[in-house]
Amino acid sequence: MLKSIRxxxxxxxxxxxxxxxxxxxxxxxxxxxxxxxxxxxxxTQTAExxxxxxxYEWDKNEWEFTGDCKVTIAGGYxxxxxxxxxxxxxxxxxxxxxxLIAHGPVKFYFLTQPNSEGxxxxxxxxxxxxxxxxxxDQTIELSGGAQxxxxxxxxxxxxxxxxxxxxxxxxxxxxxxxxxxxxxxQTPIQN
Amino acid sequence: xxxxxxxxxxxxxxxxxxxxxxAVYYHTAWEAQSGPVETTILPGTEQEDAGSVSTPRGVRVxxxxxxxxxxxxxxxxxxxxxxxxxxxxxERLLRGTDVEFDVLAQDQPAVSLRAPRLLARxxxxxxEFAEGISGTSQDHNSAFEVQQMEYLAEIQKLVGTGGVVLxxxxxxxxxxxxxxxxxxxxxxxxxxxxxxxxx
Numbered sequence: 001m002l003k004s005i006r007x008x009x010x011x012x013x014x015x016x017x018x019x020x021x022x023x024x025x026x027x028x029x030x031x032x033x034x035x036x037x038x039x040x041x042x043x044t045q046t047a048e049x050x051x052x053x054x055x056y057e058w059d060k061n062e063w064e065f066t067g068d069c070k071v072t073i074a075g076g077y078x079x080x081x082x083x084x085x086x087x088x089x090x091x092x093x094x095x096x097x098x099x100l101i102a103h104g105p106v107k108f109y110f111l112t113q114p115n116s117e118g119x120x121x122x123x124x125x126x127x128x129x130x131x132x133x134x135x136x137d138q139t140i141e142l143s144g145g146a147q148x149x150x151x152x153x154x155x156x157x158x159x160x161x162x163x164x165x166x167x168x169x170x171x172x173x174x175x176x177x178x179x180x181x182x183x184x185x186q187t188p189i190q191n
Numbered sequence: 192x193x194x195x196x197x198x199x200x201x202x203x204x205x206x207x208x209x210x211x212x213x214a215v216y217y218h219t220a221w222e223a224q225s226g227p228v229e230t231t232i233l234p235g236t237e238q239e240d241a242g243s244v245s246t247p248r249g250v251r252v253x254x255x256x257x258x259x260x261x262x263x264x265x266x267x268x269x270x271x272x273x274x275x276x277x278x279x280x281x282e283r284l285l286r287g288t289d290v291e292f293d294v295l296a297q298d299q300p301a302v303s304l305r306a307p308r309l310l311a312r313x314x315x316x317x318x319e320f321a322e323g324i325s326g327t328s329q330d331h332n333s334a335f336e337v338q339q340m341e342y343l344a345e346i347q348k349l350v351g352t353g354g355v356v357l358x359x360x361x362x363x364x365x366x367x368x369x370x371x372x373x374x375x376x377x378x379x380x381x382x383x384x385x386x387x388x389x390x
Contacts, residue, residue, distance in 0.1 A: 010194070054386070055377060094332055
């Protein structure tokens with residue numbers, strides 16, 4: 001009887017150990033997986049800024065770029081803004097761009113993500129006054145004599161031109177919004 | 192008169208001479224202690240103005256500290272050496288190895304840097320650093336690295352060139368030249384400026 005009790009105890013100890021090892025493995029995999037996904041999410045959107053000169057005011061938490069300024073935004077879509085001068089407002093912890101203002105004349109290029117039909121659109125836009133980029137909602141707002149040419153990549157005949165005082169491009173949704181009564185579509189999109 | 196009389200007189204004279212001698216001795220010694228001391232003036236130390244480092248020729252100090260003050264006596268910069276500091280009297284230069292250098296604004300370190308080599312003129316207006324400099328500045332979480340750097344004390348500017356890298360928060364900035372303007376609280380980067388997120 002004692003033997004059987006000892007055998008039972010040994011068996012249950014072995015099962016306990018197996019359970020602990022299994023739980024530890026699951027937890028380790030979960031943690032590793034979460035970290036990998038987290039890293040992936042952080043790397044989804046990157047912005048690089050190039051210019052001839054940068055001035056940082058210690059008390060204002062702002063960058064002022066001058067001389068052939070170019071912002072490249074990558075992450076599922078490709079975007080680029082060029083302007084002679086750009087002002088960037090940073091968060092207090094210097095861990096993100098609150099907004100970026102490109103002072104005109106501004107040129108903006110954007111290649112959308114594929115839609116449900118797998119079609120990507122390239123947008124070439126410009127504005128005389130400025131372009132305002134907000135990193136939080138991934139939008140670019142062109143104002144002052146704004147113009148955008150929309151071309152379906154690899155598809156013949158699908159082009160459109162938008163002209164207005166303000167054009168907003170949403171990089172996440174690939175949506176273009178034209179605000180103004182002077183909207184002009186010169187070449188309609190053909191389906 | 193007895194035969195002892197002259198001996199008494201001689202004794203009295205001797206005693207008088209002894210007393211006078213002792214008095215003269217102590218008076219002289221007292222004057223020597225309280226009066227100005229004449230010292231040999233070493234070359235290069237004739238005049239100690241606000242900007243000069245008055246140390247004897249070729250003095251080598253290990254682990255020393257040198258301070259530079261302006262006309263009002265405010266501390267402008269300070270250097271500490273874990274290597275050595277040496278004042279070359281012939282060329283009137285202060286040389287240092289493995290130094291920590293602080294640029295002060297209102298008596299507080301505004302920029303601190305480390306450098307393998309330092310060279311400063313005896314007027315303290317220009318300090319040069321070489322062979323790879325790393326530092327931090329008071330503005331928000333900034334750290335920089337350059338190959339060469341010089342500090343211009345009169346205008347309170349640090350100018351660095353060669354492999355310029357500035358880390359600000361989550362961002363990594365590279366350029367050809369870095370200028371830290373302590374007086375105007377401004378950092379300027381020139382030439383091929385590139386900003387990217389570090390992570």
